[in-house]
Amino acid sequence: MEPMACQWTDAPHSMGTTIMAVEYNGGVILGADSRTTTGVYVANRASDKITELTDNVYLCRSGSAADSQVVSDYVRYFLNQHTILLGRLATVKTASTLVKELSYQNKSFLETGLIVAGWDKYEGGSVYGIPLGGTLLRLPFATGGSGSSYLYGFLDQAWKSNMTQEEAEALVVKSISLAIARDGASGGVVRTVTINEEGVQRKFYAGDKLPLFHEEIAPRPTPIHAN
Amino acid sequence: MDFSNFQAPGMYPYHASSSSKQAEKSYVDHPIMGPHNSSFTLMPEAPSKHTKYPYVTGTSVLGVKYKDGVLLASDTAASYGSTVRYKSVQRLKAVGKTTALGASGEISDFQAINELLDQLITNDYMWDDGNNLGPVEIHNYLNRLMYGRRNKFDPLWNSLVLGGVKNGQQYLGVVTMIGVHYVDDHVATGFGNHLARPIFRDEWRADMTHEEAVALLEKCMLVLFYRDRSAINKFQIANVTEAGVHISEPYALQTNWSYKAFENPTAGAVGSW
Numbered sequence: 001m002e003p004m005a006c007q008w009t010d011a012p013h014s015m016g017t018t019i020m021a022v023e024y025n026g027g028v029i030l031g032a033d034s035r036t037t038t039g040v041y042v043a044n045r046a047s048d049k050i051t052e053l054t055d056n057v058y059l060c061r062s063g064s065a066a067d068s069q070v071v072s073d074y075v076r077y078f079l080n081q082h083t084i085l086l087g088r089l090a091t092v093k094t095a096s097t098l099v100k101e102l103s104y105q106n107k108s109f110l111e112t113g114l115i116v117a118g119w120d121k122y123e124g125g126s127v128y129g130i131p132l133g134g135t136l137l138r139l140p141f142a143t144g145g146s147g148s149s150y151l152y153g154f155l156d157q158a159w160k161s162n163m164t165q166e167e168a169e170a171l172v173v174k175s176i177s178l179a180i181a182r183d184g185a186s187g188g189v190v191r192t193v194t195i196n197e198e199g200v201q202r203k204f205y206a207g208d209k210l211p212l213f214h215e216e217i218a219p220r221p222t223p224i225h226a227n
Numbered sequence: 228m229d230f231s232n233f234q235a236p237g238m239y240p241y242h243a244s245s246s247s248k249q250a251e252k253s254y255v256d257h258p259i260m261g262p263h264n265s266s267f268t269l270m271p272e273a274p275s276k277h278t279k280y281p282y283v284t285g286t287s288v289l290g291v292k293y294k295d296g297v298l299l300a301s302d303t304a305a306s307y308g309s310t311v312r313y314k315s316v317q318r319l320k321a322v323g324k325t326t327a328l329g330a331s332g333e334i335s336d337f338q339a340i341n342e343l344l345d346q347l348i349t350n351d352y353m354w355d356d357g358n359n360l361g362p363v364e365i366h367n368y369l370n371r372l373m374y375g376r377r378n379k380f381d382p383l384w385n386s387l388v389l390g391g392v393k394n395g396q397q398y399l400g401v402v403t404m405i406g407v408h409y410v411d412d413h414v415a416t417g418f419g420n421h422l423a424r425p426i427f428r429d430e431w432r433a434d435m436t437h438e439e440a441v442a443l444l445e446k447c448m449l450v451l452f453y454r455d456r457s458a459i460n461k462f463q464i465a466n467v468t469e470a471g472v473h474i475s476e477p478y479a480l481q482t483n484w485s486y487k488a489f490e491n492p493t494a495g496a497v498g499s500w
Binding site for chain 2: 129133134135137
């Protein structure tokens with residue numbers, strides 16, 4: 001049994017992942033699953049892939065866990081200094097451009113797809129997608145990670161512009177849940193972060209509370225063996 | 228203030244000063260304070276990157292000269308492998324008042340080229356000397372840029388179409404990722420070379436009006452939509468005349484699928500395709 005043991009104990013930590021961010025009128029909603037894998041083993045079933053860059057700008061991370069962490073650490077460090085220098089909150093555009101610079105200038109070393117989203121007083125809510133290669137695109141909504149493959153068709157139909165906060169949140173939770181249902185590299189819980197003028201709010205949707213889809217069944221209410 | 232001993236904590240994997248540089252107090256080679264090409268790497272003293280591969284890519288760009296100027300055309304798609312991932316990406320850009328640039332290939336590299344050109348044009352403007360960079364100069368600049376990167380085995384993964392008008396003269400050229408460059412009356416990148424150029428060779432004329440030239444481009448873009456899997460039915464056209472550069476809003480073309488032969492193609496040979 002030795003060969004099997006080595007395969008996943010040595011594999012790099014990867015967040016296969018489903019991540020997404022949606023702009024609604026008033027702010028943004030970021031969403032992600034919580035599964036981190038090393039090969040086929042689930043190293044962390046409750047990861048937090050939505051990382052703070054500043055008070056008003058957050059980052060969704062996918063791909064290599066190490067690469068995305070180090071990029072986010074550098075950008076948080078730079079933005080911290082930038083905020084002190086500027087004397088006011090950084091803009092989402094500034095944060096996104098810094099993330100893009102690191103991704104683009106180190107494209108041959110990095111393997112991480114990122115989504116930057118937040119709120120500032122100039123643009124309101126904004127979402128920026130930064131896929132592999134370091135392209136920077138401002139978008140009404142963005143998806144990423146291996147699970148996002150399963151969402152193109154769904155979102156082509158379900159996304160609409162000018163959603164309310166409730167509609168946007170529901171769309172994010174449903175999307176991540178659908179991706180978790182089909183993508184082996186995504187799973188666990190759904191985390192969302194809402195950012196608007198008032199501030200930041202984190203929500204947690206437990207894995208057993210997510211909607212059930214095709215061929216999934218509800219758990220039995222109590223365990224068979226009582227003691 | 229003496230910055231020669233400055234080193235941001237934990238920022239670089241290598242020590243900024245090797246033994247041979249210990250005597251120097253200057254910061255010529257310093258990762259932050261020394262002169263560098265404004266790139267922002269995590270590994271400044273690592274070996275240079277080698278040939279990469281593209282991730283997010285645009286497909287064909289077409290270009291034609293006509294009576295009053297030059298037209299460039301492209302769709303608004305950026306693909307991620309076989310997935311058409313982004314469907315509202317502008318792959319045409321105005322460069323100053325005289326020139327338009329269209330790019331196929333890696334979009335992040337196109338964005339970097341745009342940044343460089345913006346700086347170039349701004350600098351040119353600030354000279355305020357009555358001269359401005361025209362399409363010939365931009366073409367040459369881009370050629371040197373692309374060829375230089377190719378020589379370092381670190382190409383900008385794009386094929387560029389450059390169209391412009393200066394002093395009444397139309398100019399239309401191409402630069403590829405390996406530094407191949409040329410001018411012609413009609414040009415294309417990628418798939419466009421195989422599907423559009425033959426149509427251009429048959430139907431292009433130097434004295435075409437704007438409407439005729441647009442019609443010719445639309446005919447080719449429709450063929451590309453039918454036959455290029457990375458193409459979508461959403462296009463933009465850049466029009467460059469003596470008056471300046473105008474890039475249209477995205478629009479779609481009417482497609483035709485109503486051929487009798489399309490309705491039941493395998494009726495006479497069940498199982499065929």
